[in-house]
Amino acid sequence: MSFLSRIFGEKRNRDRLRPLYASLVAEARHPAWYREGQVPDTLDGRFDMVAAILALILLRLEHDGDEARDDSVLLTELFVDDMDGSVRQMGIGDLMVGKHVGRMVSALGGRLAAFRDAGGGAFDEPVVRNIFHESPPSDEAVRFVSARLGDFRDGLAAMPADRLLAGELRVP
Numbered sequence: 001m002s003f004l005s006r007i008f009g010e011k012r013n014r015d016r017l018r019p020l021y022a023s024l025v026a027e028a029r030h031p032a033w034y035r036e037g038q039v040p041d042t043l044d045g046r047f048d049m050v051a052a053i054l055a056l057i058l059l060r061l062e063h064d065g066d067e068a069r070d071d072s073v074l075l076t077e078l079f080v081d082d083m084d085g086s087v088r089q090m091g092i093g094d095l096m097v098g099k100h101v102g103r104m105v106s107a108l109g110g111r112l113a114a115f116r117d118a119g120g121g122a123f124d125e126p127v128v129r130n131i132f133h134e135s136p137p138s139d140e141a142v143r144f145v146s147a148r149l150g151d152f153r154d155g156l157a158a159m160p161a162d163r164l165l166a167g168e169l170r171v172p
Contacts, residue, residue: 014074019167021078027169028053038141048131054079055111060156123149
């Protein structure tokens with residue numbers, strides 16, 4: 001195995017997680033987040049939801065310990081590839097792509113920490129801070145997004161790893 005493939009993972013290893021990545025993006029784009037949850041249907045709002053769903057999946061994989069570590073890394077690499085492509089499509093020049101993607105990865109890390117700190121409890125505070133950026137449209141919206149993310153987390157916890165890795169995200 002070459003040095004770069006050890007660091008970045010072989011393409012075919014990442015490819016096997018594409019169904020999971022596609023499913024998490026589909027969940028993040030579910031209309032309920034934007035209608036009932038009042039998440040802004042903007043580029044930033046959609047990013048916030050992708051990062052939130054990915055963070056919950058990464059935390060679920062974290063519970064599987066060392067055996068899921070490579071899958072977490074590869075899934076994160078798919079996220080980085082997707083964000084890199086999105087930033088380039090927006091017309092950001094090559095010299096600034098890394099900076100933008102770095103901020104996005106940092107935002108993902110912030111969500112991981114916030115959701116980890118919430119443990120099995122409610123997500124109201126992380127939702128206000130990380131999805132509505134301290135300006136929620138209503139208390140009902142916060143409760144809806146928090147409850148739906150909590151249900152998603154609970155569904156992931158009950159899901160066998162093989163189903164999760166196959167992209168079967170049929171959770172509430």
